[in-house]
Amino acid sequence: MARSLNKVQLIGNLTRDPELRYTPSGAAVCTIGLATNRYWTTESGEKKEEVEFHRVVAWNKLAELCSQLLAKGRKVYVEGRLRTAAWQAADGSQRTTTEIVIEDMILLDSRLPAGQAGIPAAVGAGSKAASSDTPSDGGSAPPPTQPASGGTKKSVAQPDVKPADDAKEDVNPDDIPF
Numbered sequence: 001m002a003r004s005l006n007k008v009q010l011i012g013n014l015t016r017d018p019e020l021r022y023t024p025s026g027a028a029v030c031t032i033g034l035a036t037n038r039y040w041t042t043e044s045g046e047k048k049e050e051v052e053f054h055r056v057v058a059w060n061k062l063a064e065l066c067s068q069l070l071a072k073g074r075k076v077y078v079e080g081r082l083r084t085a086a087w088q089a090a091d092g093s094q095r096t097t098t099e100i101v102i103e104d105m106i107l108l109d110s111r112l113p114a115g116q117a118g119i120p121a122a123v124g125a126g127s128k129a130a131s132s133d134t135p136s137d138g139g140s141a142p143p144p145t146q147p148a149s150g151g152t153k154k155s156v157a158q159p160d161v162k163p164a165d166d167a168k169e170d171v172n173p174d175d176i177p178f
Contacts (some may be wrong), residue, residue, distance in 0.1 A: 017070070037050070
C-alpha cells in the first residue's frame, strides 16, 4: 500500500518582518512571507526570472524563536508541510489559502542586527541545531544547509531547544486571530 507524503523544503528571502500573534488558548503563531526565485535561459538566449511568494507559518516555541531571529531580507531554509484552509469572508465570498506550516528553520546568512551576536542560526521542533554565525565549541560550524543533530555540544548563548508537548499542533484553526 502506498503512503502519502506532504513535505516542503524552501530556501528564500523574507519579504517582510515576522508577525507574532497568540491564539485565545495562548499558542504562539508567527507568519512569515518568503520569496523564492527561479532563473532560466530560453532557447533564444533570453534570461528569465520567476518569483514565487509563500506564506509560512510557525507555531508555539518555533514561532517565538522565528519572531526573535528573523527580519525582512534574511535568507532562510524552512522545512514543513503544505496546509490549505478555506473560509467564508465577511462579504460572503469563499476564500482559500495555502501555507507552509514549518517544523524547522535555518538561517543561511550571517547578517545579524546590532546586539544579537551569539544567537543560534537553526531552530526547530525537531531539536535540530546548527550555526553558520558562531561555532558551538570553537571549532568549525556545520554547513548551513545540513542541520546537525542537537544535544551534545552547545555554546552558552544557545537557548535550550527541546521537542516538547507544545511543539505539537493541537490548535483549532478557528482560534487563529487572522
